[in-house]
Amino acid sequence: MKLEYAKITMNRRSVLRGASALGVAAALPATFGSQAYAADGNTLRVRSYGDMSTMDPAHSVGVVDEEIHGSVYNKLIQYKPGKEWGWQMDAATMIEQVDPTHIKFALRDDIGFTNGFGSMSAEDVKFSYERIIDDATASPNKPDMGSLSHVEVTGEREGTIVLNAPFAPLWSIALPYITGNIVSKAAVEAAGGRIGTDPVAESGPYLRSNWAPKSKTTLTRNPDWKGDAPAWDNIEILPIDDENTAEIGFEAGEIDFTRVSLGSVERYRAGVPNGGTLIENPSLYYLWVGMNLDHPKLQNKKLRQAIQYAIDVPSILEAAYFGAVEASTGIIAPGLAGNRAKGLIAPEADFAKAAQLLEESGETNVSLTLDVINKTTFTTTAQIIQATLASIGIALEINVLESGAFWESGSNENLQLILNRYSMTPDPYYATSWFTSEQAGIWNWEKFRNDEFDQIHKAAAEETDVAKRAVMYERAQDLMEESGAYRFITHEASPVVHSAGVIPALRPDGLGLYRYFGKT
C-alpha cells in the first residue's frame, strides 16, 4: 500500500481550525456517550418530593426528613418492608409491653454514635423521647408521642417506657416513625440542645456525607455499622417536586426509584423502560367532599344526603384519576385497623334516591358553593361533582383557591361544600383526630360534632386489642357518614417504579425504607 502525504502548511487559520477540531473531539466523549448518565453500580439514586429541612427528629417536617433520618439514626423498632403494616427490631434486642402503660426494652450493644459520642445507651433513648414531649423543645411532633410520661433507665442498655394512659399508636406511629429516632444525648447537649441541618452524631447504616440544598443529599455507608451490611455504598436523594420530571429522569436512567403520577400508570403498566418494574401501592391519603354543618344552607339533613347519593365516585375516579385508583369507604386506608369493607352509601350515584331525598327535604332552587384547591385533579373532580349535582337540580359554583387561602378554610364561616384531602400516619387514631368536636373550625371544617365519635376516638387510642379497635373505628366512620356531612371518594394510590438492578424495600403505602434497599 502506498501512502501519499499532502503538503502540510502551518498558518494561523490552519492552527485555529486544528485546535477547534481537537476541542470538539475532546468534548465528544463527555457529551455524546449513550447511557453516560445512568446510575452508578454502587450508588442508588432515588427521588424525594422535597428537600431536607432539618436533621433534628424533634423538628422533622415529615416524610422528606424521615427518608434521611431513617437511614442515619436508629429506632427501637422500624417499619417492616412489605405489603402489610408491621414492625421489626432495630436498635432493640427486646421490647415488650408488660402492661398497658409500661413497655420494657433492651438495646443492642454494638451501636455507636459518630464523632466520638460513644455507644448508644438507654439514657439516649430517654433523652430522645422526653425532649419531644418537653414544651421547651417546641416540637411539632409532640402529638405523635401521645400519652408518653417518661422513660425509666434501669440499666446501661435497658429501660421502660412509661405512659400516662394506654396508647396503641405507640407501636404504629411513635416508635417506628419520626419520633422514634434515637439521638445522642451528649452530642445534642454539646450542640446547645438543637440539631440544625448538619447531623451532630449518627448511628445508622448510613452517614449523611453531603447535602447540596435543593440539589442532592448523599448518604454513604457507615464504616462502623455492625448490623446487616446495607447493599448500596451510597444513596443519593434528589429533591424533585414534579412527578413528571422525575419520570423523565427515571426513563433517562438517572433515577433508580421514584413515585410516578397516576396519569402515567397506564403507560407503565404496558411496560417500564430500561427493564424497570412498576409497583402499585395503596396510599394513606383520603379525599372526600365535606359539608359545613354550621352553614344555614346545609341544616337540612335530607339535602345533605341527597348530595351524598348524587355524587358518582366512579366517574370521578375515571376522569380525574385515570381509573388508576379505587373508591374509598371512609377515612381509614386499606390495611389499617378500622378500614371498612364497604361504606353505608355505595360509590355509584343513586340519582333516583338523591332526587327523592331532595324532594323530601322540601328545598327548592338549591345553589351551593364548592371550595377546591387549584390542582388539576381536584378541579376536575369538582367539575364532575358539579355535573352530577346539576342532574338532580342542585346548582354548584366552584371556588378554586390558592393553597394558602384554601388551608385557611377552617375559619371561613361561609364555607359550604369543600373538596378536601388529608394524609395520615399508619394508625387510625391519626385519621379520626381531625374530626373530633375539639377540632371544629380548626381542621374539622365540617363542624361535625358527635359525642359518641369523640368517645370512640379517645377509647380506641387506649384499646390495645386490634380487633376491638377495628370495630370502634368502623363505627366512628359510620357516624361520620350518617351525619350527611361526608361523601368519601378515594384513598388515591402510590405507584412507584424502580430500575432493573434495584430490590426495593417499601412501606405498604409505597414509601421507601432506603436502608433496606437491596440490589440484584
Next chain:
Amino acid sequence: MVKYTIKRFGLAALILLVAVTTMFLMIRAVPGDPVSIMLGPRATPELKAILTAQMALDQPIWRQLLIYLGGLLRGDLGVDVFSQRSVSDIVFQQLPYTLELILVSIGWSAMLGIAMGAYAAAHPNTMIDRVTAAISVSFIAAPAFVVALLTLLVFAVKLQWFPAIGAGEGFADRMSHLVLPSIAIGLSWVGYIARLVRASMLEVMGESHIRTARAFGLSEPRIVGIYALRIAILPVVTVIGVGMGFLLSSAVFTEIVFARPGLGKLVIDSITTRNYPVVMGSVLVSTALFVISTALADLINAILDPRARADL
C-alpha cells in the same frame, strides 16, 4: 463617566428600595395565615405563638418593614424559620446555579444570534437572508417549555446524550447539565437577537461612515465586523440588560422542568410554604440582579456610545 456611573447606581439603589418595599407589602397581602401554613396540622397555639413572635408577625406592618429594612442595612436578610439557617446562606448557595444558567443561555444565544443577524444583513434579500429570517421567527415562536420537553425526550431519554435532571458536579459535568436547559431558555433569544441585529445593521450599513470606509477600500468583512457591528450591537446590549428579568422568570420553569437547584425554584418553594424571610431574600437578590444588569447595560452603552450619557 464617573459622575454618570454614580448617578446610574444611585438610581439603581432607589429602584431596589421601592421594589423591596412593594414586595414586602404584597407578600403580606397574600391570603392565608403564614404560621398555620408553615406548621401544618400539627400547629398548636403555643407553637403558633412562638413562630409568630420569631417572624415579628405580631408587630404592625410598618414596624415589620422597618425591622426588615434595618436588617438589610446591617447586611442581615434574616433567618429561615424552618431550618434556622441564614437566608443569605440559602440564597447565595442557590444564586450561582441560576447565574450560570442565565449567562450560558444568553451567551450562546447572543453569539449565534449576532452572527446570524450580521450575516443576513451583509447579504440582504438573498436566499440565505430569507432562510435566516425563517429560522429566527421559528425560534421566537417556539415556546420555551415545549423546547424543554422535546429536548429532554429526544436528547436525554431517547439518545441519552445529555443529562436530564440536576445541576451536576465539577466543571465538565455542570456544563453538560447546562446544555438542554440553556437551549430551552436561549433558543427564542437567538431569533430575537438575529432579527434585532439584522435590522440595526441594515440601518448602520447605510450610514455615511460605512460608505466612506468602502470608498477607502476596506474589506467587506472588516467593515461589517468592526465598524458596523460595533454600532449595530448597541440595541442588543440594552435588550439583554432588560431581558434579565425575562431570563430570571424563564429560569423558574426551567429549574422545575430540569429539577435544577436555583433561585427560581427557591422562590416557588418558599412562596408555597409562606417562608417569608426566604421569599424576601430571594426576591431581593433577583431584583438586585435585574437592576444591576440594566445599569451595566446602560454603562456599556455609554462606553460604546457617548451620546447615551446625556440621557440621564
